[in-house]
Amino acid sequence: MTHLFNTYAQFPMEIVDGHDYHLVDSIGTEYLDFTSGIGVCSFGYSNELITKSVTEQIGKVWHTSNLYPSQIQEDVASLLCPVGMVAFFCNSGTEANEAAFKLARKATGKTKVLAFKNGFHGRSYGSMSLTGNPHISEGFAPLVPGVSFATYNDPESVEAVTNDLAAVILEVVQGEGGVVPANADWIKAVELACHQHGVLLIVDEVQTGIGRTGTKFAYEQYGLDPDIITSAKALGNGLPVGAMIGKEKLVGAFGPGTHGTTFGGNKVAMASAKAVLTQLTPEFLKVVQEKAETLWTKLKNEVCSLPAVIEVTGQGLMIGIHLSDEVPVIDVIKELHKVGMLTLSAEHNTLRLLPPLIMPEAKLLAGVDIIKQVIEKTSVGTM
Ligand SMILES: Cc1ncc(COP(=O)(O)O)c(C=O)c1O
Structure with missing residues (x-):
C-alpha cells in the first residue's frame, strides 16, 4: 500500500x-x-562545481528567510538577469509564472491576460488558468477570471492583443504542448502589438531557458525584449529554484509585503544556481x-x-x-x-x-x- x-x-x-x-x-x-529530469539536470548528475558549491553552502547556513539581505541571491541575480532587469526568487516554474501574473496586474492596474492554446505554465490556480490545455484544468473550475486564449503561431491572434490586457504570456517553444517553436515573424508581431497597446510581454522560459535551446534564453534568438521572463527547471540543476525576472520599471509594483515566499532564494538552492550560471x-x-x-x-x-x-x-x-x-x-x-x-x-x-x-x-x-x-x-x- x-x-x-x-x-x-x-x-x-x-x-x-x-x-x-x-x-x-x-x-x-x-x-x-535523454530527459534531464524533464529539462532540469542540464549539467548532468555529477557536476563537480555544482556539488562543491552546494556542499560548501550546506557546511554554512542553509536558510535564513528573506528578512535579511542575501549576497548569494544578488550574485545569482546578476548572473541571471539581462541588463535592466531584476529578479524575484521562488521555488518552481509555477511560482515564477504566478509571480509574473500578479506583477502584471499590479503594475498595469489591468486584469486581463492573453495566453495561447497548448501553452503550459503550471498547475497552481493562476498558472493553470494561463495554461491552454483543458485537460489540465478539468474539474478545477472556477479558474482565475480574465484569461483568454489565442492560437499559437496564427497571424490572426495578433489582433487579440488589445489595450485592455495587462499582459501576454507565451513560450518561445511550446514544450509540454508538443515542442512547437514560435514562428519568428509571428512572435515579433505579437511583441510589437504589446508595445503599441501598452501590454506587458511575459516570456515563459521555464523549459527553454538556461541554455536548452543554445542561448541563455530562447527569446534571444528571436530578438525579443520581454518585460518579464520566468525561469526555473535547469536553473538549479535539480535543486528547486524559480525566478521571475522583470524590467526595472516594474520594481515599484512589487514593494515590501506585496509578494513573497519562505523558501525563495534559499541559500543552498542559490549555491546550485550560482554554479550553474557560472558554467553557462x-x-x-x-x-x-x-x-x-x-x-x-x-x-x-x-x-x-x-x-x-x-x-x-x-x-x-x-x-x-x-x-x-x-x-x-x-x-x-x-x-x-x-x-x-x-x-x-x-x-x-x-x-x-x-x-x-x-x-x-x-x-x-x-x-x-x-x-x-x-x-x-x-x-x-x-x-
Ligand atoms: C513552460 C513551462 N512553464 C511552467 C512550468 C511549470 O514549472 P514547475 O513544474 O517547475 O512548476 C513548466 C513545467 O513543465 C513548463 O514547461
Whole structure:
C-alpha cells in the first residue's frame, strides 16, 4: 500500500543513482538519459562545481528567510538577469509564472491576460488558468477570471492583443504542448502589438531557458525584449529554484509585503544556481549550439524520413519527434527503456528529447540511432 497520492503515471523502475548523463535503477540497469529530469539536470548528475558549491553552502547556513539581505541571491541575480532587469526568487516554474501574473496586474492596474492554446505554465490556480490545455484544468473550475486564449503561431491572434490586457504570456517553444517553436515573424508581431497597446510581454522560459535551446534564453534568438521572463527547471540543476525576472520599471509594483515566499532564494538552492550560471558561459553555449547542429542534421537526414515520423520540431537540444497515431509514443518510450534509454513525451503523440547539455556529441548521435531503431521496430506491422 502506498502512502502517496497517485498523481503521476509512473514507470516501474526506481532511479537510485546517476553519473554524468547516465541514470541507474535499483536493479543496476544503466540508462542513457535523454530527459534531464524533464529539462532540469542540464549539467548532468555529477557536476563537480555544482556539488562543491552546494556542499560548501550546506557546511554554512542553509536558510535564513528573506528578512535579511542575501549576497548569494544578488550574485545569482546578476548572473541571471539581462541588463535592466531584476529578479524575484521562488521555488518552481509555477511560482515564477504566478509571480509574473500578479506583477502584471499590479503594475498595469489591468486584469486581463492573453495566453495561447497548448501553452503550459503550471498547475497552481493562476498558472493553470494561463495554461491552454483543458485537460489540465478539468474539474478545477472556477479558474482565475480574465484569461483568454489565442492560437499559437496564427497571424490572426495578433489582433487579440488589445489595450485592455495587462499582459501576454507565451513560450518561445511550446514544450509540454508538443515542442512547437514560435514562428519568428509571428512572435515579433505579437511583441510589437504589446508595445503599441501598452501590454506587458511575459516570456515563459521555464523549459527553454538556461541554455536548452543554445542561448541563455530562447527569446534571444528571436530578438525579443520581454518585460518579464520566468525561469526555473535547469536553473538549479535539480535543486528547486524559480525566478521571475522583470524590467526595472516594474520594481515599484512589487514593494515590501506585496509578494513573497519562505523558501525563495534559499541559500543552498542559490549555491546550485550560482554554479550553474557560472558554467553557462558563451563558450559552453557555443558547444551546445555546435552539438545541436550536428544532431539536427542527423535528425533531418535519418529520422524525418521514417514512415512513422510526421515531423521533427524544436530548437537546440529541445527536440520533438512527432509520431503518427499508429505508433503510440508510450510504446516507443517503453521499448527504449528495454534498451537502456530514457525519453519523454509531449502532447500530440510526440517523443520529447531533453538530453543533458553536457552530453558529448557522440552520445547524442548514438542516442538518435537507438531511437531510430526503436521507432522502426515499434512501427512494424502498424503502418
Ligand atoms: C513552460 C513551462 N512553464 C511552467 C512550468 C511549470 O514549472 P514547475 O513544474 O517547475 O512548476 C513548466 C513545467 O513543465 C513548463 O514547461
